[in-house]
Amino acid sequence: MCRWLAYTGNPIQLETVLFRAQHSLIDQSLHARLGATTTNGDGFGVGWYGHPTDIPFRYRCVQPAWSDRNLREAARAVRAGRFVAHIRAATDTPVQETNCHPFRHGRWLFVHNGSIRNFPAVRRDLILAVAPELFMGMEGSTDSELMFFLALTFGLEQEPVRALERMVGFVEETGRRHGVEHPITMTVCAMDGERVIAVRYSSETDSRSLFHSTSFRHLHELYPEDPRIKAVGDDAYLVLSEPLVDLPGVWEEVPEATAIVARGEDIQQRIFRPQAG
Structure with a gap:
C-alpha cells in the first residue's frame, strides 16, 4: 500500500532518511520489505516545519x-527538525497530486497507510459527517484525506488521540452498517509542529507494520562512532x-491498537480504543 516516516529531533537534511539510509524511504518505494505491495510508485510527498508555530511547507x-530529480535536490537543500514523508x-x-500525502490543514500534516474497505459504498455517508466549515479544504478523493478531515471535525486540534x-x-x-466486516486498517501520523501523533490500528487486529526508534541517548552509547546517530541528538524520535537500517537495538515494533504522542523527550504510548457514537 504505502510507506511513511515522521521525524523530530535536531535539524537534519531530509536526504539523510529519504536517500542515504541503508533502507531509505526511496529504497522502500522500490523494494518495500513489509508492505502489502513491494513497489510504491504512485506519487510521494514531504512536509516540514521551518518553525513549530508556522504553517508547514x-x-x-x-x-x-525514485525518479524525481527535484525531490533529490530539495532533500539535499532542506534541513528540518520536524518532518513527515510518504510514498504512495x-x-x-x-493518481493525482491532490491525492498525494501529506494532507495539510493549518499547522497540521497527516499521512496514512491502509484503507477504508469498500470505500465507494461508504464514502457519501462519511463525507456528510465532515464539518461544513472544513469541507472546502478537501481537495482530493482519497479515503486518507477524508479520515483526516473527519478527525479534524471530531477535535484533532484540541484532543488528537481522542479525535x-x-x-x-x-x-x-x-x-x-453497510455490511463491511472489517471496515478500516491504518497506520497514521498527524503532526502540528510540536507533537507527533502516530497510531497503529485495524478492525481485524492485523495492522500494517509500524516501528519507532528506541532512545537515541542509549544508541549513542551503543554506537558512539556512527555519524547517523550522532547527528540527530539525544531526544530525536522516528516513527x-x-x-x-539494520543495527540491533535501534527499532521497536509499535504494538497493535496503540497510539503514540511524542513531544521532545516526552514519548507516551497508550491503548487506542475507537469510540462509536
Missing part, C-alpha cells in the same frame, strides 16, 4: 519518488513503516 508530486501505492482512487478514536469509531460504525 509541503512538496508533492505524482511521479515515482494507490488503491481505489486516481482519531472518534474518527475510527465512526468509520467502523458506518462500514458495518516509520519500515526500519531504515
Whole structure:
C-alpha cells in the first residue's frame, strides 16, 4: 500500500532518511520489505516545519519518488527538525497530486497507510459527517484525506488521540452498517509542529507494520562512532513503516491498537480504543 516516516529531533537534511539510509524511504518505494505491495510508485510527498508555530511547507508530486530529480535536490537543500514523508501505492482512487500525502490543514500534516474497505459504498455517508466549515479544504478523493478531515471535525486540534478514536469509531460504525466486516486498517501520523501523533490500528487486529526508534541517548552509547546517530541528538524520535537500517537495538515494533504522542523527550504510548457514537 504505502510507506511513511515522521521525524523530530535536531535539524537534519531530509536526504539523510529519504536517500542515504541503508533502507531509505526511496529504497522502500522500490523494494518495500513489509508492505502489502513491494513497489510504491504512485506519487510521494514531504512536509516540514521551518518553525513549530508556522504553517508547514509541503512538496508533492505524482511521479515515482525514485525518479524525481527535484525531490533529490530539495532533500539535499532542506534541513528540518520536524518532518513527515510518504510514498504512495494507490488503491481505489486516481493518481493525482491532490491525492498525494501529506494532507495539510493549518499547522497540521497527516499521512496514512491502509484503507477504508469498500470505500465507494461508504464514502457519501462519511463525507456528510465532515464539518461544513472544513469541507472546502478537501481537495482530493482519497479515503486518507477524508479520515483526516473527519478527525479534524471530531477535535484533532484540541484532543488528537481522542479525535482519531472518534474518527475510527465512526468509520467502523458506518462500514458495518453497510455490511463491511472489517471496515478500516491504518497506520497514521498527524503532526502540528510540536507533537507527533502516530497510531497503529485495524478492525481485524492485523495492522500494517509500524516501528519507532528506541532512545537515541542509549544508541549513542551503543554506537558512539556512527555519524547517523550522532547527528540527530539525544531526544530525536522516528516513527516509520519500515526500519531504515539494520543495527540491533535501534527499532521497536509499535504494538497493535496503540497510539503514540511524542513531544521532545516526552514519548507516551497508550491503548487506542475507537469510540462509536
